[in-house]
Amino acid sequence: MRTEMALKRVALISIGMGAGFCAGLALLPIAYGDDLAGSQKALQRFGEAYNVVRERYVEQPEDKTMIEGAINGMMSNLDPHSSYFDPKAFADITVKTEGQYGGVGLVISAETGVVKVVQPIDDTPGSRAGIKKDDIISAIDGVTMMGKNLDQVQQKLRGLAGSKVTLTITRAGVKDPFDVKIVRAAIQVESVKYKREGDVGYIRIPAFNEQTVAGVEHAIRDLKAQIGPGIKGYIVDLRDDGGGVLEGAIGVSDAFLDGGEVVSTRGRRPQDTERYDAKAGDIAEGRPVVVLVNGGTASASEIVAGALQDHKRAIIMGTTSFGKGSVQTITPLDNGEEGALHMTTARYFTPSGRSIQATGIVPDIAVASNKDDPDESILFNETESILPHHLLPDDNKPPLAQTAPIKPDPAKTYDDFQLSYAVGYLDGKTKSRAVAATKTTGAGGN
Amino acid sequence: MNRIALVSVGAAAGFAAAFMLFPMAHGATDGSYHQLDLFRAAFDLVRKDYVRPVSDTELVNNSIEGMVSGLDPHSSYMDAKAFNDLKIQTTGQFGGLGLEVTQEDGLVKVIAPIDDTPAAHAGLKTGDFIGGIDGVPIQGISLDDAISKMRGQPGTKVTITILRPGAKKPFDVALTRAVIAVDAVKYHREGDLGYIRLPTFNEKTDQGLEQAVRDLKRQIGPGLKGYVLDLRNNPGGLLDEAVAVSDDLLNSGGIVTTKGRTAGDNSRYDARGGDITDGKPIVVLINAGTASASEIVAGALKDDKRATVIGMTSFGKGSVQTILPLQPGNGALRLTTARYYTPSGHSIQALGIAPDIAVAQGDENDAATKLQRESEANLPGHLAGEKQNKKEVPPVKAPAGKKFDDFQLSYALDLLHGKPMKSADAN
Numbered sequence: 099m100r101t102e103m104a105l106k107r108v109a110l111i112s113i114g115m116g117a118g119f120c121a122g123l124a125l126l127p128i129a130y131g132d133d134l135a136g137s138q139k140a141l142q143r144f145g146e147a148y149n150v151v152r153e154r155y156v157e158q159p160e161d162k163t164m165i166e167g168a169i170n171g172m173m174s175n176l177d178p179h180s181s182y183f184d185p186k187a188f189a190d191i192t193v194k195t196e197g198q199y200g201g202v203g204l205v206i207s208a209e210t211g212v213v214k215v216v217q218p219i220d221d222t223p224g225s226r227a228g229i230k231k232d233d234i235i236s237a238i239d240g241v242t243m244m245g246k247n248l249d250q251v252q253q254k255l256r257g258l259a260g261s262k263v264t265l266t267i268t269r270a271g272v273k274d275p276f277d278v279k280i281v282r283a284a285i286q287v288e289s290v291k292y293k294r295e296g297d298v299g300y301i302r303i304p305a306f307n308e309q310t311v312a313g314v315e316h317a318i319r320d321l322k323a324q325i326g327p328g329i330k331g332y333i334v335d336l337r338d339d340g341g342g343v344l345e346g347a348i349g350v351s352d353a354f355l356d357g358g359e360v361v362s363t364r365g366r367r368p369q370d371t372e373r374y375d376a377k378a379g380d381i382a383e384g385r386p387v388v389v390l391v392n393g394g395t396a397s398a399s400e401i402v403a404g405a406l407q408d409h410k411r412a413i414i415m416g417t418t419s420f421g422k423g424s425v426q427t428i429t430p431l432d433n434g435e436e437g438a439l440h441m442t443t444a445r446y447f448t449p450s451g452r453s454i455q456a457t458g459i460v461p462d463i464a465v466a467s468n469k470d471d472p473d474e475s476i477l478f479n480e481t482e483s484i485l486p487h488h489l490l491p492d493d494n495k496p497p498l499a500q501t502a503p504i505k506p507d508p509a510k511t512y513d514d515f516q517l518s519y520a521v522g523y524l525d526g527k528t529k530s531r532a533v534a535a536t537k538t539t540g541a542g543g544n
Numbered sequence: 545m546n547r548i549a550l551v552s553v554g555a556a557a558g559f560a561a562a563f564m565l566f567p568m569a570h571g572a573t574d575g576s577y578h579q580l581d582l583f584r585a586a587f588d589l590v591r592k593d594y595v596r597p598v599s600d601t602e603l604v605n606n607s608i609e610g611m612v613s614g615l616d617p618h619s620s621y622m623d624a625k626a627f628n629d630l631k632i633q634t635t636g637q638f639g640g641l642g643l644e645v646t647q648e649d650g651l652v653k654v655i656a657p658i659d660d661t662p663a664a665h666a667g668l669k670t671g672d673f674i675g676g677i678d679g680v681p682i683q684g685i686s687l688d689d690a691i692s693k694m695r696g697q698p699g700t701k702v703t704i705t706i707l708r709p710g711a712k713k714p715f716d717v718a719l720t721r722a723v724i725a726v727d728a729v730k731y732h733r734e735g736d737l738g739y740i741r742l743p744t745f746n747e748k749t750d751q752g753l754e755q756a757v758r759d760l761k762r763q764i765g766p767g768l769k770g771y772v773l774d775l776r777n778n779p780g781g782l783l784d785e786a787v788a789v790s791d792d793l794l795n796s797g798g799i800v801t802t803k804g805r806t807a808g809d810n811s812r813y814d815a816r817g818g819d820i821t822d823g824k825p826i827v828v829l830i831n832a833g834t835a836s837a838s839e840i841v842a843g844a845l846k847d848d849k850r851a852t853v854i855g856m857t858s859f860g861k862g863s864v865q866t867i868l869p870l871q872p873g874n875g876a877l878r879l880t881t882a883r884y885y886t887p888s889g890h891s892i893q894a895l896g897i898a899p900d901i902a903v904a905q906g907d908e909n910d911a912a913t914k915l916q917r918e919s920e921a922n923l924p925g926h927l928a929g930e931k932q933n934k935k936e937v938p939p940v941k942a943p944a945g946k947k948f949d950d951f952q953l954s955y956a957l958d959l960l961h962g963k964p965m966k967s968a969d970a971n
Contacts, residue, residue: 140600143874147608156880164611165579169586171610211651211683245651270712442595
């Protein structure tokens with residue numbers, strides 16, 4: 099566990115793709131204009147506009163509203179993950195980290211103006227109400243969500259446990275939008291799941307939180323006990339894992355690595371440039387590992403995939419990951435009285451120095467899903483690199499070549515082709531095709 | 545017109561205004577100094593700590609845009625380049641798609657396709673969102689940037705991705721840019737009635753109306769029974785043209801008043817003598833796409849009882865935007881500076897003009913329209929209107945089993961002939 103490493107930093111950092119995994123607070127002194135000489139002219143332009151609005155706007159504008167609008171405009175145009183938390187949003191986050199808050203239990207994305215359900219979390223009000231993956235939330239309590247950003251949507255979804263919220267759902271194949279009433283509940287953080295697949299151990303990590311490392315360690319111990327010494331290897335399923343806390347990603351990588359770098363961050367502030375290393379000891383005792391990734395694998399998940407790929411500790415299978423390789427820090431303004439800046443301050447780099455940002459993790463063996471819908475518009479296949487104003491990778495490395503994916507046999511039906519393929523790969527039942535694929539794409543770490 | 549500044553009352557970008565030079569105001573209060581300090585602190589943090597260096601110009605542009613666009617859906621900032629483009633654009637024609645658009649939470653939304661343009665031919669609709677241009681999502685970019693991406697040389701191709709509320713998934717529409725002529729007034733004879741459509745209010749609109757009336761009088765002769773003035777899906781434009789059009793049809797009385805916070809923003813416009821239609825009956829057609837300058841005309845003719853207004857309640861954009869240039873090189877604000885009021889003193893803002901006779905076209909209850917009923921009152925951050933107890937009268941509907949090309953127009957023509965249709969389900 100690398101908790102001590104994380105606590106050493108003043109700021110805990112948020113690395114969720116945006117599924118609501120939040121951050122601690124960076125208590126940084128606010129620097130007042132000591133080196134602003136060069137920007138005086140720009141600030142004067144701002145002051146001029148501010149004065150014109152105060153003088154001429156049809157109603158006397160609130161100074162506070164104007165400045166909140168200005169800071170919001172400045173932040174939200176930096177990149178898709180930077181934003182301004184107004185005092186209320188900031189207070190909500192503080193409450194949320196104390197665990198008092200209720201929600202509906204939906205992992206959502208809102209990156210292209212459409213609020214879409216990425217995954218209903220098992221055993222939550224959302225999944226019990228029948229909300230499905232790929233449903234579009236067109237309105238919440240009668241207010242349209244078209245064009246809203248993730249923060250705004252999450253604020254509407256959250257509320258006290260026991261309170262009610264009505265979602266208007268647009269579902270493919272259903273003609274008219276329909277309303278679903280949901281009672282919010284405290285959402286149990288998603289836990290690690292595992293099962294035996296023949297002689298292979300399967301471990302699913304739905305998100306990275308404070309319990310994830312312990313969950314993975316427990317899963318491996320139990321799978322070893324169930325399968326015995328004949329265990330052929332492990333599958334770590336990171337598909338649709340939108341990320342979570344950094345310590346979880348480092349701890350899980352560490353569990354499978356015997357040493358060496360896991361990840362490093364680089365930013366402009368000294369405290370944003372840091373390197374995290376693995377300790378000795380591989381709880382999987384060197385058994386083969388396959389990591390499953392897809393376009394929903396983001397952030398903390400990409401750190402794990404990148405670290406295990408660069409150290410050649412695992413074969414990465416699936417489709418290219420999302421590409422969220424940036425770190426956001428929350429900086430309160432005026433001790434939080436005036437809200438806080440949620441700002442990208444660093445990028446992640448894998449041990450070989452590749453930036454995850456915008457590029458994502460390219461699988462060693464590309465394997466298509468049997469669930470892919472080829473008709474989906476680009477707007478629904480979200481990746482970091484298609485977001486407006488996305489941050490560039492900044493690693494001067496060409497993206498890894500991507501090979502044509504191995505596709506499911508159209509004559510057969512599969513429950514989960516990628517998983518079947520991974521199991522076959524580990525227990526040696528998958529034939530020549532996999533071997534050939536390994537030869538052509540296996541040099542992923544370079 | 546005796547005002548130096550023309551003011552823009554278009555519901556959307558693209559209908560430009562002339563420029564008002566205003567002396568800068570100084571003298572902020574203590575509270576506003578604290579707020580400016582807060583802004584400086586945030587600005588400084590971003591300059592120092594953001595993952596990559598960002599230019600001061602970019603930060604301040606985005607800040608001003610955020611400050612202004614947060615005020616209401618019609619206020620925005622143009623940086624120096626956008627302001628220059630605007631000046632060029634007002635001088636003539638451009639290659640484009642023919643969409644009137646606005647912005648909502650970072651998404652570009654269609655107010656109305658302009659008649660007889662590539663957008664209208666391709667079937668784009670009021671309430672559609674534009675999610676991408678040429679395969680690139682455009683959420684979060686400024687309205688001006690989105691507009692400039694849609695514009696280009698006539699004949700060139702562009703693909704836009706449409707998110708239509710109620711549609712299962714986004715879909716692409718391929719369009720070829722065309723010269724978007726400043727919309728001309730259209731008219732034709734309908735038997736012994738004159739039909740005149742004003743698609744927008746630009747410098748040529750009043751002139752076009754006068755020409756249309758002269759020509760229809762000549763075509764139909766003394767048996768001319770009346771006129772239909774079609775303002776449906778007219779998103780507005782120049783205030784002065786709305787005043788001139790109203791004036792042409794009124795003999796006297798008020799047309800509109802504007803009220804803001806400075807003396808220069810308070811004006812009253814009255815009709816001069818002379819009605820170019822010689823007092824013949826007029827029916828004005830409106831719908832939810834009738835906005836702004838169009839609502840001034842509808843409101844003035846309705847209050848004076850000069851016309852019978854039929855159709856559906858209008859959009860409800862009762863605010864005036866003025867282009868306020870900052871110091872040279874600093875761009876300009878397009879800022880809401882006043883509300884306007886009909887002669888009887890009603891604000892149009894957020895309420896719209898209610899028709900004298902509600903007549904439905906028949907497409908109002910599409911799932912898409914219901915989910916996303918387009919009106920000022922539904923826009924986030926809209927200016928509040930007056931409180932009013934709305935008496936919703938169920939609209940007249942087309943009789944079942946009968947096909948109408950344009951039911952509202954058919955209704956208007958029958959009304960002018962003195963035989964109003966019965967509603968399908970009115971009793």
